[in-house]
Amino acid sequence: MNLALYKEMMRVNLRGIMNYAGGSAFYILFMIWLYPGLADNTKALNDLVQAMPEGVGKAFGLNNGFSSAEGFISGEYYGLILVLILAIVCVQMSTQLVAKLVDRGSMAYLLATPTTRSKVAFTQAMVLVTSLFMIMAVTTLSGFAGKAWFLGSDYEFGIARFSQLNLVAFLLFFAIGGFCFLVSCACNDEKKALGISGAVTFGFFTLDILGKISDKLDVLRFFTLFSFYRPGEIVQGTAAWAEVSIWLLLIGLACFTIGIQLFRRRDLPL
Numbered sequence: 214m215n216l217a218l219y220k221e222m223m224r225v226n227l228r229g230i231m232n233y234a235g236g237s238a239f240y241i242l243f244m245i246w247l248y249p250g251l252a253d254n255t256k257a258l259n260d261l262v263q264a265m266p267e268g269v270g271k272a273f274g275l276n277n278g279f280s281s282a283e284g285f286i287s288g289e290y291y292g293l294i295l296v297l298i299l300a301i302v303c304v305q306m307s308t309q310l311v312a313k314l315v316d317r318g319s320m321a322y323l324l325a326t327p328t329t330r331s332k333v334a335f336t337q338a339m340v341l342v343t344s345l346f347m348i349m350a351v352t353t354l355s356g357f358a359g360k361a362w363f364l365g366s367d368y369e370f371g372i373a374r375f376s377q378l379n380l381v382a383f384l385l386f387f388a389i390g391g392f393c394f395l396v397s398c399a400c401n402d403e404k405k406a407l408g409i410s411g412a413v414t415f416g417f418f419t420l421d422i423l424g425k426i427s428d429k430l431d432v433l434r435f436f437t438l439f440s441f442y443r444p445g446e447i448v449q450g451t452a453a454w455a456e457v458s459i460w461l462l463l464i465g466l467a468c469f470t471i472g473i474q475l476f477r478r479r480d481l482p483l
Contacts, residue, residue, distance in 0.1 A: 215328050215336045222340040226306065234348045237298055238355035244290045245359030248282045249368060281369040282360070287378060287444035295352065296418065296439075299345065299386040304410045306344060307393035310337040312406035315481060324481075334398060334473040341390050342469075349383040374448045381454055384461035385442045389414055391468030392438075398472035401481070438464070 311334070314320040323333055353376070360370045393410040400406035417437035424434035434440040441461055446452035 214339060215332045218323065218328070218333065218336045219339060222310065222337065223343065226309075226340065226344060229306075230344045230347055233298055233302055234351035237295060237348055237352045240294050241286065241290055241352055241355050242359045242363075244286050245282060245356070246363050248285050249363060251285065281371065281448070282364055283371050283375045283378065283448045284445070286356070286375075287448045291378060291382060291444040295382060296442075299348065299382070300389065300414050300418065302344060302348065303341070303386055303390040303393045304407065304414055306341055307390060307397045307410060308403060308407045310340055311394070311397040311476065312400045313403045315401050316403040320481065330477040331473060334476040338391075338394055338469050338473065341394060342387065345383060345386050345390055349379055349386075353379040371448065374450060377454045378444055378447045381442060381447060381452075381458055381461070382444075384458050384465065385438065387465040388438055388441075388461045388468065389417075391465040391472070395468045395472035395475070398476040399479075 311320075314323065320333075324330065356375055356379070357372075360372075364370050393414065396410045396413075397406045400409070417439050420433040420437040421439035421442075424432070424437075424440070438461075441457045443452050447454050
């Protein structure tokens with residue numbers, strides 16, 4: 214890894230990373246703050262959810278119930294808002310770290326220094342992974358802080374399952390980030406890389422939503438990485454989160470490795 218390049222890329226992207234991390238922290242704290250008020254009306258809320266079409270509840274995590282704080286958060290935050298935040302980070306940052314530099318000619322200056330393509334690509338990959346890790350670390354710590362500030366010992370909050378949920382969320386976007394990075398390494402055009410990464414990532418998310426809405430479309434979930442990510446089952450203790458974590462880790466490593474090798478071997482318009 215090129216340490217000087219890593220430090221510079223982290224410096225350049227730090228403000229954006231902290232903006233996303235701050236937004237994530239705000240939302241999760243807001244959700245935890247809301248929970249005590251909702252917990253007093255658990256039965257009425259669960260009855261309301263039961264009255265909705267089953268597919269709608271599954272698609273938006275409403276079937277997770279309101280009996281525990283992490284169950285509420287898994288549906289209302291981890292099922293949608295966090296997914297959108299991290300998807301945007303993966304698509305935008307992966308494109309900026311490689312394809313944008315190639316498209317605008319900046320990559321030529323990096324490769325003119327005494328370094329190799331492999332080191333440059335690996336360093337950029339580490340910047341992306343570090344960014345995702347920082348956002349998830351802030352999110353996780355904010356969840357713990359929210360539990361201490363707003364819930365105390367009065368409301369159920371499973372620390373272990375909440376930690377498992379955050380680990381799987383990080384590894385999901387480690388895998389998606391790896392795919393977006395691969396696309397960025399394969400493209401010379403910034404807009405093309407952004408378009409392909411965005412279309413595939415949000416296409417995956419759409420297929421997952423459609424698969425949840427109707428049992429007839431459930432097969433669509435097998436064509437998306439989001440099929441590994443079931444926050445409701447994780448907090449209920451019914452998900453094989455360790456097995457899922459291994460698969461997502463392997464997929465992410467494979468994508469990053471292929472992307473680095475592709476960048477190293479292909480012709481670049483420098």
